[in-house]
Amino acid sequence: MKVVPTPIPDVLIVEPKVLGDSRGFFFESFNLKTFSHATGLDVNFVQDNHSRSVKGVLRGLHYQIRQPQGKLVRVVRGAVFDVSVDIRKSSPSFGRWVGVELTEDNYRQVWVPPGFAHGFYVLSDSADFLYKTTDYYVPDFERILAWNDPEVAIAWPIDHDEQPVISAKDKQGAGLANAELFA
Template identity: 55%
Template structure:
């Protein structure tokens, strides 16, 4: 496993090899000892799976209490995955990092607690696995507006229409969002 720190403290891009043969491929998504050796020690307590079609934007989600760390992997398809630092005490508060995750590139991203997370689907469909370090708590869920100009996220939308849920369209701009200390 190769781990590459992102410019936002705590965010790490992970690359695990795909072992191909005549049957298909094998990929190890999480290995506690290898993660520990890379300085990533966490316990996952919930796995979530979403399927989305081309043009879907999901996010930018976070939990203000019971914040979740997330290991995000595109099991099928391709997504542009984004983390936004919501820790006011961080020198990178309000900054974002994005990376393409796909079935074929062997990348995952670990996003620690204190960040908002979202993605945009580039392929016809994408199945995305999120391993979470805290349980989902809907009463603490918050959404930052995915296209807030203050964030300046460069989403690779092209001329494709975007599909965004009503909840995500109603997200708070960063200036009004509840954030972490």
């Protein structure tokens, strides 16, 4: 396993060792001992989630204000542009974002720490997105940061003539200035 730093030190790209030949491939998608050793993180994942979305869907930017979740995310089919936004007011990277392309072919995973809003935009015809979380989903604690907040200014790879497909819930996301944030 290789860990690649990002411009926000707490967000990590994890590249598993992939063994492949003419028959196909094999890799460990998660091994606690290997992950902890490579990242220095002591995590306990309690829930696995799987979503499928069609091209042009933008999900997020989601977080839980109480019982915040760390997430280890990856794509098993298709491609997405994955985004993590630091919403910890005391952080030196507060309000900054990191974007990583995750595909079925690059096998990359992203560690999204608690205290970050997270979302993704589907680049392929469809995408299957898997993520492990360090705490359980609690609808009452869920918050949404506006995907298009000009203060955060995420450079989503969306063609100017296209509109992303966004849920009614995600359209209600708050801008950074009005969002409920972490200390």
